[in-house]
Amino acid sequence: MILIALGANLPSAAGPPAATLEAATARLEALGVKILARSHLYETPSWPDPGQPAFVNAVAVVETTLQPVELLALLHGVETAFGRMRSAPNAARTLDIDLLDYDGRVMTEGVVLPHPRMATRSFVLVPLAEVAPGWRHPLTGQGAGELLAGLADRDAPKQLA
Numbered sequence: 001m002i003l004i005a006l007g008a009n010l011p012s013a014a015g016p017p018a019a020t021l022e023a024a025t026a027r028l029e030a031l032g033v034k035i036l037a038r039s040h041l042y043e044t045p046s047w048p049d050p051g052q053p054a055f056v057n058a059v060a061v062v063e064t065t066l067q068p069v070e071l072l073a074l075l076h077g078v079e080t081a082f083g084r085m086r087s088a089p090n091a092a093r094t095l096d097i098d099l100l101d102y103d104g105r106v107m108t109e110g111v112v113l114p115h116p117r118m119a120t121r122s123f124v125l126v127p128l129a130e131v132a133p134g135w136r137h138p139l140t141g142q143g144a145g146e147l148l149a150g151l152a153d154r155d156a157p158k159q160l161a
Contacts, residue, residue, distance in 0.1 A: 001132060002062045003100040004075065005115075005124050009046055009055040012082045012094040017056035018160065020082055020095055025060065027078050033071070034063040039127035042157035052092045057157060059100070059127040068102045069110040075099060100124065104138040114138050119147045123157045 006021050014023035018041050029035055038060040046052035064071055075097040082095040100115045107113040118124045119137060128135060129144035136143055 001104075001135060002064065002071070002102050003059060003128065003132060003135070004062055005057065005059050005096075005098045005100050005118070005127075007055050007057040007096045007098075007123070008082075008094055009053045010092050010094045014082065017053075021056060021058055024078055024082055024095055024097065027081065028062070028074075031074060031078070032064065033066070033074065035060050036063055037061040037131045039131040041160040042123065042127055043160055044123040044157040046092070048090055055123065056160065057123045057127060059124060059131050061132055068099065068105065068107060068113060071102070072099050072111045098124075100128070101135070101138060104136075106138055120151065122148060122151050125151070126157045 006024060008017035008020045012020040014020045025035055039058045042057045044055045044057055046054055079095045079097055084093055084095050098115055100118050102113055105113050125144045125148045
């Protein structure tokens with residue numbers, strides 16, 4: 001199972017963050033990354049700077065013939081196409097797409113898999129649990145629900161209508 005996370009807290013040319021995630025999903029499909037399932041959209045307070053706009057987040061299960069490094073390059077290209085500018089860490093952004101897991105592979109070169117911070121982010125784990133309830137973390141063997149149980153709820157996402 002290949003999992004990606006999508007997020008945004010600034011408008012792009014496609015519109016507000018929710019519209020950006022919808023348009024980015026369509027763009028991935030147009031580029032040959034098949035979306036097998038996508039979670040609802042969730043709103044999460046910005047962290048570590050709560051003064052930034054809230055994020056809209058989702059997780060998708062995808063299918064592709066691209067290898068992890070190639071897929072990550074494609075994801076970065078889509079981010080750029082939607083106006084993503086990489087500046088300071090945790091800066092507000094028009095689009096952020098992370099490769100979370102690629103068929104349970106563990107990698108440390110070219111791309112780090114599984115995503116090194118996914119197990120500590122409820123804005124990833126909540127939509128992940130929705131879209132892939134049977135998923136297990138490749139290193140710990142824990143499911144998203146188990147990982148969530150160990151987190152504080154300071155950034156608990158709220159499902160958007």
